[in-house]
Amino acid sequence: xxxxxxxxxxxxxxxxxxxxxxxxxxxxxxxxxxxxxxxxxxxxxxxxxxxxxxxxxxxxxxxxxxxxxxxxxxxxxxxxxxxxxxxxxxxxxxxxxxxxxxxxxxxxxxxxxxxxxxxxxxxxxxxxxxxxxxxxxxxxxxxxxxxxxxxxxxxxxxxxxxxxxxxxxxxxxxxxxxxxxxxxxxxxxxxxxxxxxxxxxxxxx
Amino acid sequence: xxxxxxxxxxxxxxxxxxxxxxxxxxxxxxxxxxxxxxxxxxxxxxxxxxxxxxxxxxxxxxxxxxxxxxxxxxxxxxxxxxxxxxxxxxxxxxxxxxxxxxxxxxxxxxxxxxxxxxxxxxxxxxxxxxxxxxxxxxxxxxxxxxxxxxxxxxxxxxxxxxxxxxxxxxxxxxxxxxxxxxxxxxxxxxxxxxxx
Numbered sequence: 001x002x003x004x005x006x007x008x009x010x011x012x013x014x015x016x017x018x019x020x021x022x023x024x025x026x027x028x029x030x031x032x033x034x035x036x037x038x039x040x041x042x043x044x045x046x047x048x049x050x051x052x053x054x055x056x057x058x059x060x061x062x063x064x065x066x067x068x069x070x071x072x073x074x075x076x077x078x079x080x081x082x083x084x085x086x087x088x089x090x091x092x093x094x095x096x097x098x099x100x101x102x103x104x105x106x107x108x109x110x111x112x113x114x115x116x117x118x119x120x121x122x123x124x125x126x127x128x129x130x131x132x133x134x135x136x137x138x139x140x141x142x143x144x145x146x147x148x149x150x151x152x153x154x155x156x157x158x159x160x161x162x163x164x165x166x167x168x169x170x171x172x173x174x175x176x177x178x179x180x181x182x183x184x185x186x187x188x189x190x191x192x193x194x195x196x197x198x199x200x201x202x203x204x205x
Numbered sequence: 206x207x208x209x210x211x212x213x214x215x216x217x218x219x220x221x222x223x224x225x226x227x228x229x230x231x232x233x234x235x236x237x238x239x240x241x242x243x244x245x246x247x248x249x250x251x252x253x254x255x256x257x258x259x260x261x262x263x264x265x266x267x268x269x270x271x272x273x274x275x276x277x278x279x280x281x282x283x284x285x286x287x288x289x290x291x292x293x294x295x296x297x298x299x300x301x302x303x304x305x306x307x308x309x310x311x312x313x314x315x316x317x318x319x320x321x322x323x324x325x326x327x328x329x330x331x332x333x334x335x336x337x338x339x340x341x342x343x344x345x346x347x348x349x350x351x352x353x354x355x356x357x358x359x360x361x362x363x364x365x366x367x368x369x370x371x372x373x374x375x376x377x378x379x380x381x382x383x384x385x386x387x388x389x390x391x392x393x394x395x396x397x398x399x400x401x
Binding site: 026027028029030031033034073074077078081082084085088089103104107108110111112113116176179180181182183184185187188189191192193195196 | 227228229230231232233234237238279280281282283285286287290316317319320321322324325326329330333374375376377378379380381382383384386387388390391394
């Protein structure tokens with residue numbers, strides 16, 4: 001049992017580097033690909049996921065001793081659904097425009113694999129402190145990846161970042177980056193880049 | 206006849222033009238995770254088609270007969286996820302009883318259909334599009350499942366061939382699959398504009 005328990009340091013390192021949600025675990029792909037046409041929706045999405053992940057991890061960690069094995073997925077999804085409803089209503093009340101841009105992808109956080117995976121892999125086994133750290137580091141890792149992907153796509157498709165024009169005047173927008181194909185190919189190349197780095201570091205050590 | 210034509214258009218539209226995987230990015234995780242072998246991909250597609258049809262129709266009925274008349278829209282997501290989880294449980298029991306080998310080969314991916322974004326996504330999109338009659342909901346849900354099956358089978362076929370190809374080391378695994386998926390969406394964009 002001793003070697004299985006995670007420490008807070010493991011959780012912190014996992015979320016930010018060794019197990020970066022999208023790039024390493026290949027989880028939570030749907031929102032990643034769908035909302036990254038621009039940086040603003042990507043950041044909103046990342047923060048909503050962070051909020052839901054934090055709340056659900058704390059909740060699951062608190063009730064981990066009451067869970068029955070065959071009902072756990074149902075309990076996880078119901079807990080998550082409750083918090084996603086809160087996040088959705090919050091967004092709709094305070095940033096109605098953003099809520100419209102994100103559309104059904106906010107309620108789709110319910111079935112975001114990252115949150116369920118963390119509930120299963122960490123929160124249902126660890127104490128509340130480790131779960132909190134894990135949720136925060138995973139959420140931040142996810143947000144960072146989303147923002148990088150969104151910056152690349154926004155820069156190439158309209159020449160702006162955060163709606164501020166940054167490229168020269170005669171820049172010809174690359175419309176394909178706004179479309180699904182841009183999302184898939186950019187993410188694929190990002191993963192390839194990360195793979196290259198990790199393979200090197202493995203060889204070096 | 207008009208009615209039939211409308212349903213046919215809706216079916217073609219959801220399978221080819223508004224395909225959930227290619228244009229809405231839904232169900233990407235099983236799309237990348239289970240598409241290694243053609244037979245498994247096909248079985249997965251059928252299971253998803255069954256669950257999505259059941260879930261689409263049931264959530265629409267619950268939405269229109271219970272939640273909206275009584276003003277309970279705030280519990281919508283919780284209800285949707287309960288319906289989907291129930292439908293998946295049904296499929297799981299059925300497969301375990303009648304097709305044990307298939308059940309074993311699915312492993313963890315079967316309960317994970319609950320968290321397949323394509324299913325919840327379709328229920329939400331039906332709500333968003335404001336579809337008002339039951340036959341259209343049924344056709345759209347069934348078509349979404351067929352579209353998913355088609356996408357995952359095409360992908361599995363390509364990946365079986367890809368195993369024999371000489372892929373650069375840094376692209377092996379997920380990256381090359383993603384790039385292939387990107388090219389597939391590009392190909393399917395050719396259908397855009399065929400019907401609304």
